[in-house]
Amino acid sequence: MEATPELETFWQRSAYLWRIRLRVWRHNFTEFLGELRNHPMALLGGLVIILFFIMALFAEQIAPHDPVRGNLRVRLDPPSWIEGGSWEYPMGTDAQGRDLLTRIIYGSRISLLVGVLSVGASVLVGVFLGALAGYYRGWFDTLVSRFADLLLAFPFLIFAIGMMAFLGPGFTNLILALTFKGWVEFYRLVRGEMLSEKTQEYVEAARVAGLSHPAIILKEILPNIIQSVFVLGTLRMGHMIIMEASLSFLGLGIPPSIPAWGSMVAAGRDYMLVAWWVASLPGIAILVLVLAINLFGEGLRDILDPRLKVDV
Amino acid sequence: MHNGNLLEIRNLTTIFPGRRGDVRAVDSLDLNMRAGEILGIVGESGCGKSTVLLSILRLIRHPGYISDGEIRFRGVDLRQLNSSAMRQVRGKEISMIFQDPQTTLNPAFLVGEQIREALRLHHIIPGRKMPWPFDAALRRHEKQRVLEVMREVGIPSPIDRYVAYPHQFSGGMQQRALIAAALVCGPTLLLADEPTTALDVTIQAQIVELMLRINKERGTAIILVTHDLGLAAEFCQRIAVMYAGRIVEQGNVEQVVMHPRHPYTQGLLNCRPRISMRELRVQPIRGNVPDLAELPFGCAFAPRCEHVQDVCRIGPVPMVTEPDGHINRCLVHTGFQRQENWQWSDRVERTV
């Protein structure tokens, strides 16, 4: 037992609360790490994700060549394990003589960034609107829910393609387009949870204790929902990365000057008959990353929130 | 071969492999049944009584399996039959009714069609050469038979109810429909797994009455599995009390209810609410249902028994048959020694 802390001022009280909360979270986290041992595939997924993050962060240090400028004398060199390949370019080169491995390493930046940012923005928007709509109901709920229904009438890629058509290619536009459709699922999750949590007794108790509505939403209800949001977010991240790659493949996503896996596959298509590696290797990078994220996400769901009925 | 018993179970053992070792849900069980008899199997939930019924039909679900014993039905060991011969027995010779009619009827099919299914599977009504969907006469005959059975089990306006879905039935009606499905092929043995547990008390009485009537009119033998010793006493001619996968006492109703030998049976009798002059007395058996994976070496009931002696914990308790056929498995009652006129079973159970 520690000494009773001073709880005179508001700041002391909230600092004390946060200390406890942090301890609980840390406890949950260690417990979660222990649980992961029973889900070896999820653990593997997590490790691969970390690997990709390291790759993206230290691209400059790791990558053997320049990602943008190529050497035209080594156009379409095969990977090292094939006749005629060399260790200078372990995964071969593309049509402009650029090292594929380097470009794949740099490409992980775009994919991870798009995944994290678009899911992050979707979570922010979805949780904010969902919490308000689910807690207060009324005209706001009706309005947002109808709009969400409307967005659900569009297949995801169609909507993203349509938006990119009007916004034009570019990183910011891409995040915008993905978020504009992506928030709906988080909205529906949080709104639904809000509706059911609101009827729970602890909310009533907080109300009786004199907490304001925003305080109840932020301090009482949201911490109970946040795990589900986290699980859904992880599961959606792979989806977002595939969406980005698909848009880039069509030439509607990331501008071709920046190395992105989707556009690399698109560029490699023209040389499919002479150099299969240019189109297929970046695709394997997408597959491995998305697979890792999905494995991790499914494990996360099984550990944190088995009743959550979301699928990859 | 056939000594007049409809059903003879010898040394039946059913095992469910588990993480902490095998669970013997049914352990060296012996049972005899005559045609037309009503036998009750009584015990707490988890004592393996439902497993006995499923074992008879060989419907133990993987990874569980029957490891040992004989199940002789009309002299034929069901365990030796191949799977298609076994299917001929299920539903036609031996059929079963279940605890929860709401989940047991298939929600996607018409009630009438579900009753008809067994008829069609066993080709009870001889058909023409045409395949079933085109044989209008056969289908009409089948439907006629189904409607008869529905009438027999007391489903009002069966013609309308034939084309209804299970969720449009009340609980009692659902159970009647299940009984109709079990009876439609005219089986000689009916296995009833807590058929009244999920129903209201008034409906329970109706269902019990219905089953008694079926037994009387059709001569169908019935095994009733229940946790309610009172119900079994009213309904059955003989009662077997099960504890932790074994029969601990067996006899006719008078023997078991009026002169219970085993402390567990006594406990079950005390559990029933009895209204005495002053107060409503319920005396629960202390302790919990035993963990079948970690049974004590000696008498399985020893940890909860009020009369437990050191000798009860030493080793397996043998079965004792009194001259009047009253069977029990308790050392306390036998006075820990052989008595002249008692017949001891010499089989050694549960090898270590």
Added chain:
Amino acid sequence: MRAVKILERVLVTIPIVLGVAILVFLFIRLTPGDPVDIMMGQGGAVSEGEMEQLRKEFHLDEPLPVQLWLFLKDAVRGDLGYSYVLKRPVTQLISERLPATIELALGSLVISLLIAFPIGIISAVRQNSAVDRLSMAGAFLGISMPSFWLGIILILLFSVQLKWLPVQGRIGFDAQLQNITGYFVLDSLLSGNRIAFWSSLRHLILPSLTLGAPVAAVVARVLRSSMLETLRSDYVTLARSKGASEWIVVLKHALRNALIPTVTVVGLQVGILLGGNMIVEEVFGWPGLGRMVVSAIFDRDFPLIQGTVMIYAFTFVMANLIVDVMYTYLNPKIEL
């Protein structure tokens, strides 16, 4: 009773379709850039007067609500405007390309269900067996795979390496097919052209497989998990106790109930079929709506984009409507 329910569902979709149309319209009109400029595009010198003329013709001088009203009025009559670039009515362009897209979508739906159902059922019946583990690993791969990459790999494998199937297009040059309905497989059957039939079928296989793979993966997973649930249910034990064979137990009693959640998921997968359609048409040079809209995007041909996106959304809404109706037939409890 059921008819009322279905009518109700149909009525509910009307505001959604209307909302979709309005949303698409607003997106186009609120995009910066003068449509007339785009229309003239590379045309060079156009006089101010001619520009005014065009604005009037396309009602671009009216206020936004009036434009919206005119647009909706035309759309209801089947007039989705006039392509800036191709200089033809959008409805006409769409109806020319639609059969190819529908043929591809149906082909991939059939292929995906043909793959998913046996896999889902067998995996559930033989839970944790090698077959189950292998197919579920495959299904997991299927949902994590970008379809454009899968298409390219399939081409590399089956067309380039093994030379079994054609690389691109809908039909071989040697098959002289008379165009009747626009659905090549159907047309070749109608005209009795055997060469064209096999050719169009062979061309259909790889694109359908590419488009259908993620759908098959999702459906197989859902079917397996719902079959696992129904196989554990009491009514399956009842069916067995009646003497039903394992075939009847699995394919009648368990599958029938497992279909209910599966059908809902299939409906949602139509979204993947439609969205992935653009990608797959691009990869395989399939002359359908998807390729048309992608090139329309590069041409900034807004009426064409608007019309096509609306058709896609409309199809999606309709597919979900059909699924809802099927659901009422599969699940008797809905009726009440």
